[in-house]
Amino acid sequence: MITGNRLSARRGGGAVSTFLTLTSLVDLFTNLVLFLLYNFSAEGSSIPSAERLKLPESLSQQRPQTTVTVMVTQSDIFLEGKRITDTDAILKSDELLIPDLKKELDYEAKRGKYFANFTADKTFEGRITILGDKHIPFRLLEKVMFTCSQAEFGQIDLGVLHKEVT
Amino acid sequence: MESTDIDLTPYMNLLVVLAPFLLVTAVFERLAALEIYLPQPTAAEAAAGAKPPAQQEEQLLLTVSISDKGILVANGAQLLTLVPPIPTGYDLPALSSALQQLKSRYPTADSAAILSKGNVPYETLVAVMDTTREALVTVDGKKKRYVLFPNISLGEVQ
Numbered sequence: 032m033i034t035g036n037r038l039s040a041r042r043g044g045g046a047v048s049t050f051l052t053l054t055s056l057v058d059l060f061t062n063l064v065l066f067l068l069y070n071f072s073a074e075g076s077s078i079p080s081a082e083r084l085k086l087p088e089s090l091s092q093q094r095p096q097t098t099v100t101v102m103v104t105q106s107d108i109f110l111e112g113k114r115i116t117d118t119d120a121i122l123k124s125d126e127l128l129i130p131d132l133k134k135e136l137d138y139e140a141k142r143g144k145y146f147a148n149f150t151a152d153k154t155f156e157g158r159i160t161i162l163g164d165k166h167i168p169f170r171l172l173e174k175v176m177f178t179c180s181q182a183e184f185g186q187i188d189l190g191v192l193h194k195e196v197t
Numbered sequence: 198m199e200s201t202d203i204d205l206t207p208y209m210n211l212l213v214v215l216a217p218f219l220l221v222t223a224v225f226e227r228l229a230a231l232e233i234y235l236p237q238p239t240a241a242e243a244a245a246g247a248k249p250p251a252q253q254e255e256q257l258l259l260t261v262s263i264s265d266k267g268i269l270v271a272n273g274a275q276l277l278t279l280v281p282p283i284p285t286g287y288d289l290p291a292l293s294s295a296l297q298q299l300k301s302r303y304p305t306a307d308s309a310a311i312l313s314k315g316n317v318p319y320e321t322l323v324a325v326m327d328t329t330r331e332a333l334v335t336v337d338g339k340k341k342r343y344v345l346f347p348n349i350s351l352g353e354v355q
Contacts, residue, residue: 067223165319167318
């Protein structure tokens with residue numbers, strides 16, 4: 032009874048009405064949403080999140096194009112997400128050409144040309160993007176680049192992470 | 198005495214839905230591309246034919262070689278500068294200033310060949326490419342980009 036009395040007494044106090052102050056929360060959310068909308072890109076992330084692929088950073092401002100992509104991690108080589116071969120054997124061999132990759136790239140080139148026939152404004156440019164792990168040696172990159180150029184992919188782009196000027 | 202507040206509930210609903218959605222889809226790492234110029238004989242011949250006066254000027258065949266002893270900057274067979282390494286790696290600021298001097302001497306030159314040993318990590322190569330492509334110069338407290346030699350081809354040195 033006592034508590035009841037107290038409660039009613041407080042309620043009976045009348046004029047005091049307690050609102051939760053939402054203003055600061057609304058401010059916070061508004062800022063957050065505006066910031067995220069500003070950074071929003073409809074393309075989404077085209078960076079593959081492979082475990083052993085850490086791209087090097089560069090100041091380059093050039094936007095990447097959607098092309099055929101070769102991914103070179105420290106252990107494997109992937110073409111369009113498909114594992115082609117492992118890098119150990121390639122590093123040991125003296126050959127510049129990577130036969131397995133050449134075969135798959137030839138197929139990609141054939142496919143690219145075939146599709147270019149059906150689209151009026153597109154021609155097969157032989158453009159390719161190499162996403163390399165930052166620790167791979169130049170010898171490996173050179174072999175991949177040589178193989179690409181042998182398979183009619185002469186326009187090579189290196190994929191890097193964009194670094195802001197600080 | 199009656200307080201008239203705007204009813205924020207619908208707005209809050211909107212924000213509560215939008216904020217997590219945008220947070221999840223946010224992209225904080227942006228991919229960029231570095232273009233490599235493979236030497237194409239037809240293009241080179243066409244350029245040489247199109248610009249005869251350029252041939253009378255002093256030609257710059259800039260090569261930047263990454264080796265154990267440091268970074269060698271050369272014009273054809275003539276060695277210009279050797280940038281010795283510093284304890285933390287290669288001395289990229291020194292390379293940058295050497296290349297800026299070269300650019301001021303040959304303002305029309307825009308191509309360079311980067312030669313590296315087979316064991317040079319990709320990361321180092323990209324850093325040297327960045328330094329060769331453009332320089333960051335501080336003017337009035339602001340950093341500005343200056344294009345140096347953007348047409349880069351790659352090669353191996355034994």
